[in-house]
Amino acid sequence: MKIGNITFDCANPRSLSHFWSDVLGYPRAEYPPQLREQLLANGLTEEDLLQRSIAEDPKGEGPRLFFQKVPEGKDAKNRIHLDISATPGRIPTREEVESEVERIVALGATLIGKVDTQWGLFPEYHYTLTDPEGNEFCVQ
Missing domain, CATH: 3.10.180.10 (2,3-Dihydroxybiphenyl 1,2-Dioxygenase, domain 1)
Incomplete structure (x- = not known):
């Protein structure tokens, strides 16, 4: 068994995934052009694509961080860090x-x-x- 994602609720998934990619030395994740076009053709909007992002080790050795947009802000200390x-x-x-x-x-x-x-x-x-x-x- 292996952890699939460490998930962050956040206001700006793309920006936060880029920060963590830079911290961990991962390449900044972007939708590959062909996947982006396919997702848009299947009914997603540009706004939908901004709702999620990742920071992922290209070697698959380090943790994969997943960022999802939520409406509420952070208001207390993390329970995990x-x-x-x-x-x-x-x-x-x-x-x-x-x-x-x-x-x-x-x-x-x-x-x-x-x-x-x-x-x-x-x-x-x-x-x-x-x-x-x-x-x-x-x-x-």
Whole structure:
């Protein structure tokens, strides 16, 4: 069994999928021209196509993020969030974490906090950010 999508309710699926594609190093997803024409020919409108978008690892190794437009805004803390590893496969240095945070803030995230403490025998060092629609996530 494998998770198919991690789904985000949002106001602007295309914009948010592009942000997350840039964060994760995925290519920005667009409808291939032939699929777009087929969908429009089958009765969907341009507005319908803007209701959903994805951020997908072309290798199929990383998570697939799915974005769907909803009418209501976000009004509370996430019940689940993503932790982004600054250096997948190994423990990053503080400088690597800070560099990744700077890169992601430049993409449009907002820095909201920093944790620098000891958790049992292990140091805990990460930043909490929000994406352009206010969804919290961490960089460690």
